[in-house]
Amino acid sequence: MARTSERKDWLALAREVLDIEAEGLRAVHDQLDGAFVEALTAMAKCTGRVVVTGLGKSGLVGRKIAATLSSTGTPSFFLHPVEGAHGDLGMIRDEDVILALSNSGATDEVNAILPTLKSLGAKVIAMTSDPASPMAGLADIHILVHVPREACRMGLAPTSSTTAQLAVGDALAVCLMDWKSFGKDDFKRFHPGGSLGQRLATCVDQLMHTDGLPVVLEDAGLDAALSTLNKGGLGLVAVVDALDRLKGVLTDGDVRRLVCAGELDTARPVREVMTVSPRRATAGESSAGVLDLMERSQITVLPVVRDDGRLAGMVHLHDLLGKGELKFAGNNGGGAAR
Numbered sequence: 001m002a003r004t005s006e007r008k009d010w011l012a013l014a015r016e017v018l019d020i021e022a023e024g025l026r027a028v029h030d031q032l033d034g035a036f037v038e039a040l041t042a043m044a045k046c047t048g049r050v051v052v053t054g055l056g057k058s059g060l061v062g063r064k065i066a067a068t069l070s071s072t073g074t075p076s077f078f079l080h081p082v083e084g085a086h087g088d089l090g091m092i093r094d095e096d097v098i099l100a101l102s103n104s105g106a107t108d109e110v111n112a113i114l115p116t117l118k119s120l121g122a123k124v125i126a127m128t129s130d131p132a133s134p135m136a137g138l139a140d141i142h143i144l145v146h147v148p149r150e151a152c153r154m155g156l157a158p159t160s161s162t163t164a165q166l167a168v169g170d171a172l173a174v175c176l177m178d179w180k181s182f183g184k185d186d187f188k189r190f191h192p193g194g195s196l197g198q199r200l201a202t203c204v205d206q207l208m209h210t211d212g213l214p215v216v217l218e219d220a221g222l223d224a225a226l227s228t229l230n231k232g233g234l235g236l237v238a239v240v241d242a243l244d245r246l247k248g249v250l251t252d253g254d255v256r257r258l259v260c261a262g263e264l265d266t267a268r269p270v271r272e273v274m275t276v277s278p279r280r281a282t283a284g285e286s287s288a289g290v291l292d293l294m295e296r297s298q299i300t301v302l303p304v305v306r307d308d309g310r311l312a313g314m315v316h317l318h319d320l321l322g323k324g325e326l327k328f329a330g331n332n333g334g335g336a337a338r
Contacts, residue, residue, distance in 0.1 A: 024147030024160035048095030057158040058101040065169035073182040094121025105133020200288040208313035223266035248274035
């Protein structure tokens with residue numbers, strides 16, 4: 001059974017950890033010198049990719065640094081050193097810049113691939129806590145990132161050191177953004193999910209179609225419904241009663257199934273062949289909830305009704321995802337609401 005500490009002042013310990021990590025960042029702040037500027041210049045002028053590598057906790061930090069660089073205008077990816085030694089070095093080009101991370105600078109798996117990376121023509125930047133380490137010696141540029149102590153009481157778990165690595169990586173990324181005049185429009189282009197999130201935070205009313213909806217009365221003939229379906233361009237016709245309450249839908253998929261079954265009779269009333277009580281969204285419902293329903297039900301068009309059941313509009317999957325103006329004259333409608 002694991003021992004349970006009798007310590008009660010957990011907030012004091014947590015603040016002590018943060019103080020130690022802040023102490024480490026202040027130390028690294030004062031260590032930055034011309035090597036940082038040299039590394040920044042090499043990354044800014046890189047015509048290939050910035051390839052980040054590291055093992056263990058430094059590898060995890062490296063993945064984050066690579067992700068931050070890529071999303072802020074500096075093409076980058078993470079190379080696992082072991083995978084690199086087993087063939088992935090084939091991804092490296094002479095125009096690439098390597099950013100190697102290791103607190104000790106003595107990580108054998110990383111150091112083993114650095115000579116090959118240099119022989120391929122790539123410039124190597126090392127980020128370690130020891131300027132006399134093997135990695136620093138193998139690198140073209142060495143950034144010193146040395147913290148006085150780890151926040152771990154035993155001094156074993158990478159804590160302050162990985163925080164410092166991450167912070168210096170952020171400093172490189174932010175400086176590169178400024179160097180390249182990377183602005184808000186550029187950021188949005190690399191983060192379409194952010195725009196999507198803004199769309200899905202709205203209610204479905206703001207995204208649904210309301211004008212010129214393909215609608216027929218439940219007493220209409222199938223021929224009239226087919227004509228409306230053809231002109232509507234959404235792959236779905238809403239069937240309503242005299243009070244405009246949604247009673248059913250007819251989709252392109254429904255028509256295809258009728259044709260295949262040899263049951264298409266345009267003289268029949270549409271109410272005899274429509275899908276009764278179809279899935280629907282409610283006006284005022286969140287777009288995120290509507291998207292979830294459409295994805296779970298594998299449908300692309302959904303009627304939107306008011307609380308009293310009257311038809312308010314229709315929403316297409318592309319409206320929710322922000323795919324631009326809809327042009328679905330040739331839509332086969334197989335995924336419309338049923």
